[in-house]
Amino acid sequence: MSLNIPGLVSLSVFFTLTLATGIWASWKSKKEQQNRNLTEMAIVGGRNINVFIGLFTATATWVGGAYINGTAEIVYLPSKGLLWVQAPVGFALSLVIGGFFFVNPMRSKNYMTVMDPLQETYGNVMGSLLFIPPLLGEVFWFAAILASLGATMRVILNIGGSLAIIISACTVVFYTLLGGLYSVAYTDVIQLVFITLSLWICIPFALVNSATASISYTATHQSYQDPWIGKIEKQYLGRWLDDFFYLVFGSISWQTYFQRVLSIASPGQARLISYLSGLGCFSMAIPSVLIGAIAASTDWNQTSYGLPSPLERGESAMILPLVLHYLCPTYISIAGLGAIAAAAMSSADSALLSAGSMFAHNIYRKILRKKATEAEALWAMRTAMLVFGAGAASLAFYSSSIYDLWFLSGELVYALLFPQLCCALFAPSTNTYGSAAGFLVGLLLRLLAGEPALSIPPVICYPACSLVNGTYTQLFPFKTFTVLLTLGTIIAVSYLAVILFQRNFLPRRWDVC
DSSP: OOOOHHHHHHHHHHHHHHHHHHHHHHHHHHHHOTTSOHHHHHHHGGGOBOHHHHHHHHHHHHSOHHHHHHHHHHHHOTTSOGGGOOHHHHHHHHHHHIIIIIHHHHHHTTOSSTTHHHHHHHOHHHHHHHTHHHHHHHHHHHHHHHHHHHHHHHHHTOOOHHHHHHHHHHHHHHHHHHHHHHHHHHHHHHHHHHHHHHHHHHHHHHHTOTTBOOHHHHTTSOSSSSOTTOOOOGGGHHHHHHHHHHHHHHTTTOHHHHHHHTTBSSHHHHHHHHHHHHHHHHHTTHHHHHHHHHHHTBOGGGSTTOSSOTTTTTOGGGHHHHHHHHHSOHHHHHHHHHHHHHHHHHHHHHHHHHHHHHIIIIIIIIIIOTTOOHHHHHHHHHHHHHHHHHHHHHHHTTOSOHHHHHHHHHHHIIIIIHHHHHHHHHOTTOOHHHHHHHHHHHHHHHHHTOBGGGTBOOSSOOTTOEEETTEEEOOSOHHHHHHHHHHHHHHHHHHHHHHHHHTTSSOGGGOOO
16 A cells, blocks of 8 residues: 555644644743743643633543544454443543542642642652652553554554654654643644544444444344444453443542643632533543444455454454544545544643653652752753653554553552542541552552463462463452552551550651651
8 A cells, every 4th residue: 555645744734733733832831921930830831721721631631542542442342342441431430520529639739740649648758659650650651642643644644653653752742841731731622623523524434334334233233243332241240340440540640630620720610620521531432432333333345454354453453543544535534544643642742741740840859859940840841751752652662452551551550549649638647657558568469460461470369360361360350459458558557657656666766757
């Protein structure tokens, strides 16, 4: 297949428009940073983001390339189907719960990052340890987003996925470095509009393609593959619930979420945006669900793609761009490509800014250089973003499954950070001893449970652990069990430490924390 020149031109126009918007937003942020400190402007936009921009950027943060590609992939897979698409409902509930319970405690003390309450409660040393899970999470997330974009470019434009990853990463890093949250928020508006319009334009053409059967029929009847509605077998119910709980609660403790609600002008507006963005996140999954259903209802032998099917070729992760390319006219598939590029960049810049913000504010300024000036902290943030962006781009070259990488990026934050955040905000009597014990217990339990995606066998086999095709799979909801045990450990050990020292069971000179 030859190089898709019209598609390349279209994508170049989109990248140029996004870059121009980011540069304009950085100019706007410099105009408004009078009487405001530099890092506050870069991290939370001077707490001056309006409701309209806030709603767009909060929604676009979750609706990334991994989100729209992964949703279509799961619907298409015969072993999964629609009932296994948990992210839209999980993220929506996460945003609602975050707005109801977490916004006020975070806004009342004018925190700038999710790490602030942790460092305030447990100290800088423990805070630096707790920084590791969200950092890895953001980098893995950025890598998953870039990998999905690279796969799309390879299918539709017939250019190397590596080239697409490098160009996308450079563009995102450049405008995020220039304007911080302002650049990210304003480019999110353009990107979310691109995603919405482009995908909905493509769907009617794919639905009426002669190779596609009725998706209402194939939802419940065997056609070219099993019904795309899917099913949840009894033995997999525990795993389904475990994944769902981690999407709901694990998504709360991300810096990308708090960066949005902490940047809004008032706490009331921040709660409103959290609720509405949950609805927006759910609705943005509908086009991907339809595209996944269309792919499951298609006789690929009638298309120029031919046989074997994408599933048999191991290309199910690219099912969304495949549908756009082979079931839509060329000029329409180009529009769809713009949607995927927009989705990738809307979340990639958020992840990059999040990682850089936490490093500069919580590690560099509070631990490494406590006397750092505003300008120095800002340059530390920019340097960190360069390093993290390069690392994520490197990881993207080795992504075997978009959805696995996306899920893995959240597990670290769910198992290790969410219990710590809950205790710091709602159980202020907890202390560093409890935090350290909880971190150790959570880390050990999660690692010893194994990870099939990385071919790590489990040391702890929970009930219903099964061997499938030579790989052990935990069917017990072990991630949620780990979170609950971590939460209990933090509270119990904190209480025990207070008793031991206050009642002189242990000498006060041993109280190193």
